[in-house]
Amino acid sequence: MIENSNSEKKIKKNKCSSDNHNNHDHNHNHEDGSHDHGVIQEFLHHFPYAIFSVALSMIILSLLDYNGQADNLERSCSGFHMLFHSFHFLHILFASTGTVLTYSRFAKNPTLIKTLLIGTISPMIFCILSDVLLPYLSGYALGVEMDLHICFYRELHNVLPFLLMGVLNGLVLKSHHSAALNVFSLGSHFTHILISSLASLFYMVSHGxxxxxxxxxxxxxxxxxxxxxxxxxxxxxxxxxxxxKEPNKK
Structure with a gap:
């Protein structure tokens, strides 16, 4: 009788341990799934605004091109080159602010060092990619001989103030109320995409x-x-x- 009782207790204990383990795995998987779902939702939520931003930027370029038809090619290219720099630098400002805000919103335990690294390195890479390298390659793909101009290499003294102020702006804004941050994040992303669209278009027309x-x-x-x-x-x-990827606080 004693052995049977002990056996039943062991079975119940093992069953409880198994149930707890399964519940832990379920919760862990659910948490991971919610993270993946969050990334997908964010992308889908911003995608239509990005499409409209690209279309609007083409309208703006068309109007500028139409009004400048009387100018010679050299003067037009010089003007578009100036506009490219203006919007490229503003793009860096908005990109660094947006990166810091998003990281601060979702990180479990954000640190200042990691925030600064992500807020500077990510915009540096993707601003060059979207404003310069991909438009450059797009022009070549369409049969146009393009010129390559990377501001992070040639004009770092102009780039750094916008990059650093964007990071600082994100650090200040992250302390605002979460509801206000959600609204600002959406508007900031739309403006970010529009500015990037204009920078890319102005790069294309001014560099070949x-x-x-x-x-x-x-x-x-x-x-x-x-x-x-x-x-x-x-x-x-x-x-x-x-x-x-941030670890939970213990």
Whole structure:
């Protein structure tokens, strides 16, 4: 009788341990799933705004190109080159702010060092990719001989103030109320994409792709890839990825 009683207790204990283990795995998987779901939801939530931003940027460029038809090519390229720099630097400002905000919103235990690293390195990579490298490659893919101009290499003294102020702006904004941050994050991402779209277009027309409008459809498709993907990764995917890698406080 005693042996049977002990056996029953062991069975119940093992069953409880198994149930607890299964519940732990279920909760862990659910948590991971919610993280993946959050990334996908963020991407889908921002994607339509990104498409409209690219379209709006093409309207703006068309109006500027139409009004500048009387100017010679050299003068037009010089003006577009100036506009590229202005929007490229502003893009860096918005990208660094958005990266810091997203990381701060989702990180369990954010540290200042990690926030600074993510808030500077991620925008540096993706701003060059979306504003310069992908438009440059897009022009070549469409048969245009493009010029390569990387501001992080040639004009670091102009880039750094925008990058550092963007990070500082994100650090200040992260202390605001969460509801206000959600609204600002959405508006900031739309503005970020619009500015990046203009920077990419102005780069293309000022560095070789002067006659862009006969291939407007292809330009739009390339810009969607060149802008939506890097900007969404910079604003959403990368900071959320590192935020979810943060260990829980014990």
């Amino acid at each position: 792709f002067h006659n862009w409008y006969p291939q407007m459809g292809y330009v739009f498709l390339f810009l969607v890839i060149a802008i939506v993907v890097p900007c969404t990764f910079s604003d959403v995917i990368i900071p959320m990825y590192f935020a979810y």
